[in-house]
Amino acid sequence: MKKVLTKDGSYTLKSEKYNECYHSSEGAYTESLYKHVLPGFEAARKFGYYGGEIRILDICFGLGYNTLTAILHKPENVKLKIFSPEMDSDLIKSLKNFTYPKEFGNLANIINEISKNLYYKDDEIEVEVFAGDAREYIKKLKNIHIVYQDAFSPKVNQELWTLEWFRNITNILHKNGIITTYSVATPVRCAFYKLRMNIFTHNYDIIRKGTIASYALLDFEKVNFEEKLKRVKCKTF
Numbered sequence: 001m002k003k004v005l006t007k008d009g010s011y012t013l014k015s016e017k018y019n020e021c022y023h024s025s026e027g028a029y030t031e032s033l034y035k036h037v038l039p040g041f042e043a044a045r046k047f048g049y050y051g052g053e054i055r056i057l058d059i060c061f062g063l064g065y066n067t068l069t070a071i072l073h074k075p076e077n078v079k080l081k082i083f084s085p086e087m088d089s090d091l092i093k094s095l096k097n098f099t100y101p102k103e104f105g106n107l108a109n110i111i112n113e114i115s116k117n118l119y120y121k122d123d124e125i126e127v128e129v130f131a132g133d134a135r136e137y138i139k140k141l142k143n144i145h146i147v148y149q150d151a152f153s154p155k156v157n158q159e160l161w162t163l164e165w166f167r168n169i170t171n172i173l174h175k176n177g178i179i180t181t182y183s184v185a186t187p188v189r190c191a192f193y194k195l196r197m198n199i200f201t202h203n204y205d206i207i208r209k210g211t212i213a214s215y216a217l218l219d220f221e222k223v224n225f226e227e228k229l230k231r232v233k234c235k236t237f
Contacts, residue, residue: 001013001014001015001016001091002014003099004021006023006024006025006026006027006028006030007025007026007027007030008026008027008028008029008030008101009027009101010023010027010028010029010030010065010100010101011028011098011099011100011101012028012063013063015152018152018156018157019156020152020153020156022062022063022065023063023065024182024208026207026208027207028063028065028101029065029069029101029103030206030207031065031182031207032065032066032068032069033069033073034202034204034206034207035180035181035182035202035207035210036066036069036070036148036150036180037066037069037070037073038073038202038204039178039180039202039210039212039220040054040056040070040145040146040148040178040180041054041070041073041075042219042220043146043176043178043212043214043216043218044075044078044145044146045075046218046219047176047216049075049078050145050174050176052077052078052079053078053079053080053081054075054078054079054080054081054145054146055081055082055083055143055144055145055146055174056070056080056081056082056083056144056145056146056147056148057082057083057084057138057141057144057146057147057148057169057172058070058082058083058084058148058150059084059085059134059147059148059149059150059151059160060084060085060086060087060134060150060151060160061084061085061086061092061129062086062091062150063091063095063098064092064095064111064114066148066150067082067084067127068100068104068107068110068111069103070082071107071110071125071127072103072104072107074124074125078124079124079125079126080124080125080126081126081128082125082126082127082128083128083130083137083141083144084127084128084129084130085129085130085131085132085133085134085137085138086129086130086131087131087132087133087134089118089131092114092115092118092129092131093115093116094115095111095114095115096111096112096115096116098111110125110127114127114129118130118131134151134160135159135160135165135168138168138169138172139168139172141172142172143172143174144169144172144173144174144177145174145176145177145178146177146178146180147169147173147177147178147179147180148180148181149169149179149180149181149183150181150182153183154183154185154187154188154237158237161183161187161188161191161237162191162236162237163191163194163195163236163237166179166191166192166195167195170195170197170215173215175215175216176214176215176216177214177215177216178212178213178214178216178218179192179197179212179213179214180210180211180212181210181211181212181213182210182211183210183211184201184209184210184211186228186232186234186235187235187236187237188211188237189211189223189225189228190234190235190236191236191237192211192213193225193229193234194234194236196215197213197214197215198213198214198215198216198217198218198222199211199212199213199222199223199225200212200213200214200218200220200221200222200223201220201221201223202220202221203220203221211223
């Protein structure tokens with residue numbers, strides 16, 4: 001795959017299969033931090049860090065930016081347990097040689113372990129990468145606090161953006177859990193709306209808006225989706 005330099009100085013890759021990059025041009029690290037990790041931890045703080053353990057589902061692992069950024073910014077005295085499916089096992093094996101940003105300099109041992117064994121564990125962090133179909137993998141999970149919905153776009157990977165997919169996600173989501181995604185597509189937000197979730201967006205000006213969905217009320221900017229539906233039909237993928 002072709003290595004691509006993004007605006008914040010971090011590298012991503014362009015997938016030949018999907019003809020898309022793993023991250024936006026705004027920055028691989030910046031996107032992970034502001035669209036997924038910080039909103040997720042902000043919600044977790046509101047709910048007392050879920051009793052000291054945060055269970056994250058990272059869809060899909062890819063280059064590992066979301067997982068590694070979450071580890072880098074882990075709140076103190078909190079245990080992280082991260083579950084992440086990924087179809088491309090060869091990609092994961094190659095990550096030990098990938099050019100990561102300097103922020104990940106102290107995470108080399110974690111990257112190497114995941115690259116070699118698809119697994120890492122210490123006293124405060126556990127990461128499980130599943131090489132296979134995300135749709136089957138998530139059925140084995142429960143009580144997830146944060147979901148990073150970060151699959152390739154619906155245009156090329158629609159099976160991970162359907163109403164059925166998000167319904168299955170909500171079946172394993174903690175009552176105060178949240179879903180974060182870079183997508184602001186109307187069909188994606190329609191899926192959340194049909195599942196009767198609240199729809200929010202992040203408050204960071206450094207990056208384009210994303211979407212946050214939760215059954216709980218959160219301290220984010222709420223999206224007036226009812227107003228949107230006066231102009232368009234609510235169709236899902």
